[in-house]
Amino acid sequence: MIQRVSACPDRLRIALLVLNESHWSRCILDGIARFALAHGRWDIWMYPRGIGTPSSLPPDWSGQGVISRISNEPLRQSIDQHRLPTVNVSWHGVHSRRFPKVITDPHGGGRLAGEFFVNRGFTNVAYIGPPICYSYQDEVLPEVFKTAENAGCRTFQFVPDPSAPQPDYDYQRRRLVQWVRSLPKPVGIVAWNTVVAREIILTCQAEEINVPNDVAILAVEDDPLVSKLSPIPISYIEQRVENVGFEAARELQRIISGGEPRSEPVLIEPEGIVEKASTNTVFATDAVVREAVRFIQLNKDVAITVTDLTRHLDVSRRSLEERFRKVLKRSPAEEIRLARVNVLKAILQQTNCTLAEISVRSGFSCENSMLRFFKRMTGITPGEFRRHHPQDLLESAD
Known part of the structure; x- marks a missing residue:
């Protein structure tokens, strides 16, 4: 039975088990902080954590609720044993009433990316997803390809080498070069994030392929710092990630106050495309x-x-x-x-x-x-x- 209280106490102790190293995760934390400052009267428990750092909720921790990126089974179990109201802000796993989700809409993002290149007049659309180590069930890819193919476009997917020793795309360089060379030009490429998009830009520059007129690149997930470190600023989908944090905090407060977890995830719709130089193409067949x-x-x-x-x-x-x-x-x-x-x-x-x-x-x-x-x-x-x-x-x- 999940522990609940009928009314919020003066202060709530909330555990945040969310990554701290990425821009995406920090935006989620910003949204949580905005809610807590305005509505929550929350005392936050957290510690710095990157994607490679194992995370768990200590057995002796006590509080009223948890917001977490539940990305693996040990973390899920460590939270579950506390029986506290919990909101999951990760694309990993499935939505459940025990661990209800508040996330950006991956299907909406995929459709938006596909429509962007279709509306630009591209007839070739390609996709490069997350590193294998992320272990995502990629829900963006099907919507990109469905949208593009329904408009008559040809679609192409990069398949990474599963035996590569590291997730860094430096280890995929030869395969990435071959893939970019093989794509019919001009082509619009949807990349999982700005890190991946930057690798494609570096590959194109090494191969003397024009970006954006021969290869236009759009990132699903933005990191402004990585974009600044790229030879060409990277276009991205505006996912309204801070709203994920704010709505996750609002949902947790509602459940703590006695509300029932929702049967469906709360999906934050993407707002649009923020265009930078990587897609600022004058390409057209006419x-x-x-x-x-x-x-x-x-x-x-x-x-x-x-x-x-x-x-x-x-x-x-x-x-x-x-x-x-x-x-x-x-x-x-x-x-x-x-x-x-x-x-x-x-x-x-x-x-x-x-x-x-x-x-x-x-x-x-x-x-x-x-x-x-x-x-x-x-x-x-x-x-x-x-x-x-x-x-x-x-x-x-x-």
């Missing part, structure tokens, strides 16, 4: 569309119109619309809007500029115009976007 996309990227912080495009390209609007629909499955106006909203997201994440300053920098006539555009494109306000996205500040407003 030269006119390719030049149009290049022109849009060069002028993405200016209020250009489809008329500006037709004048630059010396083509009719109808012809340009038809070419875009055929190649990219969207209109020139949609391409312009996507480029402009990505500029706004980048400024919001990378600066402390005020909204008025952002509207000027991004070519809007006024702050209200920028606010309406951002809300229409994303469903949230710039302020909400900034609050839910840890800033990677490169500059500050003077």
